[in-house]
Amino acid sequence: MKPASKVFTALIMIFLFAPIVILLVFSFNEAKSLSVFSGFSLYWYRELFRDSETLNAVKNTLLLAVCAAAISTVMGTAAAVGINKLRSRYLHAVMDTVTNIPMINPEIITGISLMLMFVFVGRLFGAATSLSFWTLLIAHVTFCLPYVILQVLPKLQQMDQSLPEAAMDLGCTPLRAFLKVEIPEILPGVITGMIMAFTLSLDDFVISYFTTGNGFQTLPIRIYNMTKKTVTPKMYALATIIFFVILALLLVSNLSDSDGSQTIKAAKQKRQKHSMKNHA
Amino acid sequence: MKKTLSLLLAALIFALLLSGCGSSDKLTLNVYNWGEYISDGSEDSFHTIREFETWYEATYGQKLKVNYDTYASNEDMYNKISSGAVSYDVIIPSDYMIARMREENMLLPLDFSNIPNYQYIDAGFHGLYYDPDDQYTVPYTYGVVGIIYNANIVDEADAQGWDLMWNPKYAGNILQFNNSRDAFATAQYRLGLDVNDTDRAKWDAALSELKTQAPLVKSYVMDEVFNMMESGEAAVAPYYAGDYFTMLDAQADNIDLRFYYPDPTNYFVDAMCIPSCCQNKELAEIFINYMLSAEPAIANAEYISYASPNALVYEDAGYLEDIGPEAAAILYPGLEDFSARYNQYAFRNLDSETLNYVNSLWENLKIA
Amino acid sequence: MKKNAPGQRGLLQKLILAPYSVWAALFIVVPLGFVAYYAFTDSAFHFTFDNITRFFTATSTVTEGEISREVHTYLLIFARSLKLAVISTFICLLMGYPMAYIMARASDRTQKILVTLIMIPMWMNFLIRTYAWMTILQDTGIFNGILGLVGLGPVHIIGTEGAVVIGMVYDYFPYMILPIYSIMAKMDVKLLEAARDLGCNNLGVLRRVIWPLSLPGVISGIIMVLIPSISTFYISQKLGNGKFYLIGDAIEGQYVANNLHFAAAIAFILMVILLVCMALMQRYANKKAVAA
Numbered sequence: 001m002k003p004a005s006k007v008f009t010a011l012i013m014i015f016l017f018a019p020i021v022i023l024l025v026f027s028f029n030e031a032k033s034l035s036v037f038s039g040f041s042l043y044w045y046r047e048l049f050r051d052s053e054t055l056n057a058v059k060n061t062l063l064l065a066v067c068a069a070a071i072s073t074v075m076g077t078a079a080a081v082g083i084n085k086l087r088s089r090y091l092h093a094v095m096d097t098v099t100n101i102p103m104i105n106p107e108i109i110t111g112i113s114l115m116l117m118f119v120f121v122g123r124l125f126g127a128a129t130s131l132s133f134w135t136l137l138i139a140h141v142t143f144c145l146p147y148v149i150l151q152v153l154p155k156l157q158q159m160d161q162s163l164p165e166a167a168m169d170l171g172c173t174p175l176r177a178f179l180k181v182e183i184p185e186i187l188p189g190v191i192t193g194m195i196m197a198f199t200l201s202l203d204d205f206v207i208s209y210f211t212t213g214n215g216f217q218t219l220p221i222r223i224y225n226m227t228k229k230t231v232t233p234k235m236y237a238l239a240t241i242i243f244f245v246i247l248a249l250l251l252v253s254n255l256s257d258s259d260g261s262q263t264i265k266a267a268k269q270k271r272q273k274h275s276m277k278n279h280a
Numbered sequence: 281m282k283k284t285l286s287l288l289l290a291a292l293i294f295a296l297l298l299s300g301c302g303s304s305d306k307l308t309l310n311v312y313n314w315g316e317y318i319s320d321g322s323e324d325s326f327h328t329i330r331e332f333e334t335w336y337e338a339t340y341g342q343k344l345k346v347n348y349d350t351y352a353s354n355e356d357m358y359n360k361i362s363s364g365a366v367s368y369d370v371i372i373p374s375d376y377m378i379a380r381m382r383e384e385n386m387l388l389p390l391d392f393s394n395i396p397n398y399q400y401i402d403a404g405f406h407g408l409y410y411d412p413d414d415q416y417t418v419p420y421t422y423g424v425v426g427i428i429y430n431a432n433i434v435d436e437a438d439a440q441g442w443d444l445m446w447n448p449k450y451a452g453n454i455l456q457f458n459n460s461r462d463a464f465a466t467a468q469y470r471l472g473l474d475v476n477d478t479d480r481a482k483w484d485a486a487l488s489e490l491k492t493q494a495p496l497v498k499s500y501v502m503d504e505v506f507n508m509m510e511s512g513e514a515a516v517a518p519y520y521a522g523d524y525f526t527m528l529d530a531q532a533d534n535i536d537l538r539f540y541y542p543d544p545t546n547y548f549v550d551a552m553c554i555p556s557c558c559q560n561k562e563l564a565e566i567f568i569n570y571m572l573s574a575e576p577a578i579a580n581a582e583y584i585s586y587a588s589p590n591a592l593v594y595e596d597a598g599y600l601e602d603i604g605p606e607a608a609a610i611l612y613p614g615l616e617d618f619s620a621r622y623n624q625y626a627f628r629n630l631d632s633e634t635l636n637y638v639n640s641l642w643e644n645l646k647i648a
Numbered sequence: 649m650k651k652n653a654p655g656q657r658g659l660l661q662k663l664i665l666a667p668y669s670v671w672a673a674l675f676i677v678v679p680l681g682f683v684a685y686y687a688f689t690d691s692a693f694h695f696t697f698d699n700i701t702r703f704f705t706a707t708s709t710v711t712e713g714e715i716s717r718e719v720h721t722y723l724l725i726f727a728r729s730l731k732l733a734v735i736s737t738f739i740c741l742l743m744g745y746p747m748a749y750i751m752a753r754a755s756d757r758t759q760k761i762l763v764t765l766i767m768i769p770m771w772m773n774f775l776i777r778t779y780a781w782m783t784i785l786q787d788t789g790i791f792n793g794i795l796g797l798v799g800l801g802p803v804h805i806i807g808t809e810g811a812v813v814i815g816m817v818y819d820y821f822p823y824m825i826l827p828i829y830s831i832m833a834k835m836d837v838k839l840l841e842a843a844r845d846l847g848c849n850n851l852g853v854l855r856r857v858i859w860p861l862s863l864p865g866v867i868s869g870i871i872m873v874l875i876p877s878i879s880t881f882y883i884s885q886k887l888g889n890g891k892f893y894l895i896g897d898a899i900e901g902q903y904v905a906n907n908l909h910f911a912a913a914i915a916f917i918l919m920v921i922l923l924v925c926m927a928l929m930q931r932y933a934n935k936k937a938v939a940a
Contacts (some may be wrong), residue, residue, distance in 0.1 A: 012747055040829070051321070053348070095672075101680060103876060109683055109911065130364070157864050231503075239773060242771065250767075253761045254761075359908075635905045644721070647721065
């Protein structure tokens with residue numbers, strides 16, 4: 001990397017990690033304050049591990065985020081493929097519009113309108129309460145979908161359309177062509193979309209508040225409701241732990257993924273050599 | 281590699297889902313309260329909910345699970361319950377919201393034969409405006425708005441009345457409530473107006489006061505007030521008496537926080553009640569009674585650090601010793617004519633046109 | 649060699665869109681109906697246009713010194729929200745585009761590390777991140793503390809528009825950079841080399857080859873940053889010291905004052921405006937994609 005690039009990258013990293021360093025440092029704060037550092041202590045970590053409600057909320061949040069990301073990635077990828085193939089400009093515009101709506105709506109409006117709809121449906125079925133983990137999951141998938149679709153669509157547009165057609169000329173069924181040719185091409189978009197869906201779900205509090213049922217609190221709801229007193233360094237301790245866990249997970253997945261991506265890379269190089277030979 | 285990863289993921293989801301699905305046959309109680317508003321076992325305190333579950337099983341021989349959920353504001357709680365989306369057995373709203381829910385028939389009258397500990401609630405809390413016949417509510421905490429200031433910056437001579445919040449000497453060091461009713465109230469008390477008046481001209485006058493104050497205000501705050509006062513980011517803030525002690529504990533070394541009550545000021549009561557969507561009324565009443573018993577009540581009062589209307593708390597020598605004489609003097613300033621003062625100065629639920637008008641004035645203040 | 653009958657292909661194509669269409673109809677369109685229903689009715693649920701007209705006609709008095717004037721409340725609020733959102737999006741693009749380019753040209757291992765590093769802030773809880781920024785930007789905060797160590801005066805950042813922009817850029821930055829990077833990583837290096845062979849300097853390559861090819865990713869990034877940042881409310885409250893009343897705050901304020909109907913109307917009007925803008929942007933992106 002050129003030196004200018006290195007400096008630029010370093011500046012961006014400082015910007016991105018400054019608050020995280022604050023989190024790390026203040027999680028070891030002796031006092032209760034978030035802005036006055038008075039001494040080093042592991043007190044808040046000990047507090048965190050005795051706080052079963054918060055740990056339960058973390059578990060709930062992770063479970064929800066994994067499910068929401070998985071479902072919205074699959075459905076969103078399929079949707080993006082389908083939208084991309086639409087011939088009718090009118091239908092294309094309609095699907096684009098509908099897809100964008102969850103992203104445009106302020107969260108409080110999305111939350112309340114979904115709650116009202118769930119109540120409406122619940123009353124049709126004569127249920128006493130209408131909200132549960134499943135309504136919360138539905139809400140999360142709904143606001144994650146636009147982001148997945150918006151990640152996958154550009155990749156589909158970038159993709160060389162002749163590739164799947166070539167595969168089908170060679171005897172693949174449309175499904176096989178899709179799985180073996182298109183998916184690897186759009187995979188970076190799909191993965192980015194999945195990661196975005198996961199983080200969106202991790203962070204949501206307004207929509208979650210209005211669509212969750214009894215006894216299922218997520219971490220963002222729990223933190224957002226801490227308005228009577230204040231957020232204590234205990235939450236910073238939690239954030240620090242999450243940071244190190246994520247770091248570890250990503251390092252592990254990067255180290256092991258190198259085999260997978262190299263296989264794809266090798267296959268692509270083979271294909272490119274192929275096409276170049278044909279065109280020469 | 282991909283296969284093992286996806287198998288692991290599936291197993292993880294399965295395990296998490298299983299652990300979430302408990303036995304639905306267990307007796308459950310659904311409680312809805314403000315966040316950080318019950319002694320929850322943090323910092324070696326009494327874990328009220330868990331102790332209740334243990335006590336219930338010991339007393340009635342049946343396992344009980346309490347679903348304890350939180351909300352950030354009365355309006356959030358109201359919208360979720362009034363929509364019919366969820367059902368809770370016990371809720372703990374503020375006075376004006378209780379008045380509104382009572383008018384809309386969203387509360388159930390309590391069977392006080394299940395709540396014998398109600399006798400310990402001070403008589404000064406009977407007949408308050410939001411529940412004049414004392415049928416629907418049991419008071420949980422109460423409080424008074426006062427002014428917190430940093431004595432290292434503010435002269436003692438200036439520390440009186442509401443004028444301190446309008447004093448240009450401390451421009452850029454003053455905090456104000458970030459919600460319309462509380463903020464307007466500071467102006468209304470200063471002008472000697474009634475906070476529940478529906479006369480629009482009076483509200484306009486209060487708006488002018490707030491507009492005069494706006495250039496002096498550093499920030500409109502709610503829970504940010506703690507950090508800002510503790511770190512010295514600001515020197516004057518209106519907030520609740522109990523919260524002063526939280527800030528006092530955590531203040532930086534170069535800060536000297538003090539507190540006083542201006543006159544008149546705002547009073548509030550948060551009370552436990554049972555909404556009409558309740559699924560187990562008797563269990564709810566048992567819970568309310570438990571919350572009034574000595575150990576939970578004292579633990580809650582110490583955790584929340586607001587005043588308690590429960591004699592088992594404010595007459596307990598251990599509690600008074602724990603909070604100290606200064607706190608006792610501030611939290612319990614003397615209840616002689618509490619109900620009269622409360623009924624005069626507390627927030628009442630305003631009709632929708634006035635609320636709408638007040639909100640438009642608030643917007644006007646914010647965009648100016 | 650047998651080619652698959654066009655009918656079979658058509659069926660698969662139609663089916664693939666079915667799950668999403670059903671989902672969208674149920675969970676996007678129906679709740680939208682509720683929003684519209686609330687927006688066009690009053691508190692007694694009688695049909696009315698009052699909520700919509702109120703958005704455009706409500707006025708407030710703003711006094712500057714001796715002069716008082718009437719401003720359109722919600723139009724002003726919307727304009728301010730749009731301004732902050734556009735500034736934040738622009739800064740995200742300014743920072744994100746070069747960063748994406750650097751990442752795409754880096755070695756495989758470096759790319760992976762950089763992508764990981766960029767994504768990590770996304771995983772920190774949004775509320776906690778905002779509190780951390782308050783600690784940094786406060787007048788008595790870390791940034792001013794560092795400035796004080798080198799003898800520079802304290803800078804008032806928190807409570808200014810700058811602080812709100814910093815907060816928004818920080819939160820939305822990964823959403824700008826990842827789509828652009830995703831496109832750039834797959835860009836055919838041979839095209840760049842060809843352009844250079846034909847005589848373009850670096851700027852020419854950027855303008856004529858890289859920028860047009862990366863446009864779908866840029867548009868995607870702009871949409872994912874601009875649109876949500878218009879209705880942001882939490883950042884403006886915490887980092888703006890409660891002094892910036894944006895459209896998200898306005899909606900929340902109406903909700904707190906129990907005016908769900910007007911809140912829905914504001915959201916409805918906002919949605920119509922933004923959908924039109926987005927349709928135009930995506931048409932532009934589609935045209936460019938076809939051309940490229």
